[in-house]
Amino acid sequence: MIINNKVNFLDPSLDPLFHALSDVTRRRMVLDAHQKPHTAGELARPHSMSLPAISKHLKVLENAGLVHRQIEGKTHIFTTKTEALVKAQSVLNELTQFWHDRLNELEDYIGQERKEDSDSEQEKLPTELL
């Protein structure tokens, strides 16, 4: 189960997804397209950026599976793909679950140690520490 969690979180296929989300311009685009479908021009509007730069950001989002480009005549319309967002969320959840499990185990271990200490050789410990 733990091994499985690690493999998922370390899967190289996740690189494009987290790379795409690592930039504030692209996160803004995802947010805009998530609220309602946006044309390429509408997604470009809040950013004072050249179209090569805008175009590049859109391609990165598309390759990461975060947005879907629908071409209607001469208009390119972008919507978000929830699958990619769910995927990002689930691997992060797995990671936090992993630490929950580890911390629970640590807690159990400490509890066990304390119990053993108090059960036997209680008087021996201080002399050893000296």
Next chain:
Amino acid sequence: MNPSSTTSIQQLVIKRLYQTDPEKLYDALTVPEIMNKWFYGTANGRANFIGEPKVGADYTAEMYHESGESSVCADYAPHGKYLELERPKKIVFTWISEGFVDDSIVTIELRAVDGQTELTLTHELPAESVTPHTEGWNNCLNHLAELFS
């Protein structure tokens, strides 16, 4: 969603002075080998211009970002057709930017001024595309200036 009925057209005008004569500037604006040195709209990147300067001929201006992901295909590739070519005074071409601009016209005029050349670029565009195109053209024209500095 019907942008054609709602979008207003605006005129983008950029003027620049170059330390060269109109003939040399005209060639830098039309010869693909020279255009490859400057015709990319980002601060860093590279260009691959395809198209001979002939009236009626098509061109594609491929632009790549040097950094980041390895680019197999161009990051951005506006294209169009040459409408007018008058060396060393005037260049007119159509400009299509997939997804952003259906069809637009760019006019570049050159004029000798005190041993230098004044370039005037006029681009009629849907209002929403003016800001990113201003950014892109300014980047291109900055790279062009580096050829004559």
